[in-house]
Amino acid sequence: MQSMGLDSQGYIEREGSLGRIPRAFRPVVATARDRVLDVFGARLHSAYLYGSIPRGTARVGRSDLDLLLALREEPTNADRADARTIEEALDKEFQQIDGAGVLLVSRAGALSELERYDLGWFVACLCTPLAGEDLAEYLPRYRPDSLLARETNGDLALFLSRWRERIAEATAEVGAGDSDEAARPLVRSISRHLVRTGFTLVMPRWNGWTSDLHEMAEVFGRYYPERAAELRAAAVAAYEPTGGLAVLRSYVDDLGPWLAEEYARVHGIKEPRP
Known part of the structure; x- marks a missing residue:
């Protein structure tokens, strides 16, 4: 018998997909994607959604928009300021969401040995690719051990x-x-x-x-x-x-x-x- 949230081999299945995004939140996600690409440009390696919106369980006016951005280098203070600007603008422009959060990490950090069973697992299993190359391709499969x-x-x-x-x-x-x-x-x-x-x-x-x-x-x-x-x-x-x-x-x-x-x-x- 297959366990909850696991595939037939006992690995945690990746949750969420762009296809599950509720209709009301699609304009928010589209704008967020464009804004991230415009602001971070070549600094951005990949962008992901996580949380209730890609899982399809978000509630209008109650749920927040959660983004994870993997940068090609370690995030700087300027990068964090840009992320805050994006958060504030999205929260102001879209009544569908109750706040926005942009989490910044580096590509190297996400793929590091130290983060393999924390941040790496988070990217591979709980994040939905939104733009760029998916880091999950470089990460292992995970069991609930x-x-x-x-x-x-x-x-x-x-x-x-x-x-x-x-x-x-x-x-x-x-x-x-x-x-x-x-x-x-x-x-x-x-x-x-x-x-x-x-x-x-x-x-x-x-x-x-x-x-x-x-x-x-x-x-x-x-x-x-x-x-x-x-x-x-x-x-x-x-x-x-x-x-x-x-x-x-x-x-x-x-x-x-x-x-x-x-x-x-x-x-x-x-x-x-x-």
Whole structure:
């Protein structure tokens, strides 16, 4: 029996395609592609879509546009400024999307040995080619094993301290009455990160792949029923962020530290990056 998200040989199938882009988002993608090619020109090696739009699950006015650009050289500050300009322009021009994100990497970095089971896997399995030569041609096939689990999300402990700093900054910047609203972007991003980490913790045992956050939480709950309700709630918050600072504190004081410790115990710690 073929497992969820795997091909007949047990490798993770590449998700998403240009053919799955919902009609409402096609003008956004076409403009994004033209803008990227115009701005980066010969610096660009290849461009990719990822997230809900190429998976065909995007919601008008609620989903963001996610782009990954592989440059021929290491991204510079000027490149990052150009990326921010593209993000802001797309978000302003198209009401269909709730923000745009442009992630910059280098060709060499994506194909490096260090990134083979993190960024390389991400490009090969979760990114849909939009322009240029597909780097997946130079990358291996991937199975949902412990090595992949360790190298994708085995660094949660590093994120916890950063999140605490961001929560403190968000608390300091706004009045008490506005704190929950100001926390919404953080609730959304951290909820997503925790759900995906919880899923990859159990991914080798489940032996499959999915990008649906609700399904990720359900799969996690089969193996850790005592924490199932927390991850289900995080999956809901990832789509509809509520709870504000109270939820964020529960993440960094309870769920996050437990998950980081259990992850390290089961899969080990991700190879350190420079």
